[in-house]
Amino acid sequence: MKTFILLALTCFTLSASAEGRNLCTIETANKYLPQVEKHSDYDKNRHCAISCIMAVKCNDNETLLAGFMKEVKDVFGPGNAEWADYRADKAGINLVKSGRARRVSECFTQCDSLYHH
Numbered sequence: 001m002k003t004f005i006l007l008a009l010t011c012f013t014l015s016a017s018a019e020g021r022n023l024c025t026i027e028t029a030n031k032y033l034p035q036v037e038k039h040s041d042y043d044k045n046r047h048c049a050i051s052c053i054m055a056v057k058c059n060d061n062e063t064l065l066a067g068f069m070k071e072v073k074d075v076f077g078p079g080n081a082e083w084a085d086y087r088a089d090k091a092g093i094n095l096v097k098s099g100r101a102r103r104v105s106e107c108f109t110q111c112d113s114l115y116h117h
Contacts, residue, residue: 024058025066032104039108044088045115051092052107060093067093088115 029050036049047067054063067089074081095101095110 025054025062028054028057029066040112040115042115044084045111047085047088048092048095048111048115049107051089052095052101052111053092053104055093055096056101056104056107060097063093064090091115 032053033050036046036053039049040046051063051067054066067086070079070089071081071083071086073079074085091114092101092107092111095107101107101110
């Protein structure tokens, strides 16, 4: 947990300088999150899908930072921070990087195959 908090503090510093660049991931998350939540009620599937969609629409590094920042927010807020969530985010991004998902619809299909509950 201490390592996670140290990483969180470092990430807060980095995110302050990157805030303007993260606009794409924020807009994409706001647009697609209702669709993701409707598609699956399994948390890891949701993390995978939204990260995959953000990586399709935005930059994979921005998406990775957004996923990490979400977990950091959960450490200090009402959420439940889990490394498994972050791993699911990375899985979604890797689907795009590997070419297995190039469209939003493919994110849903591929994440369903990885995280069915």
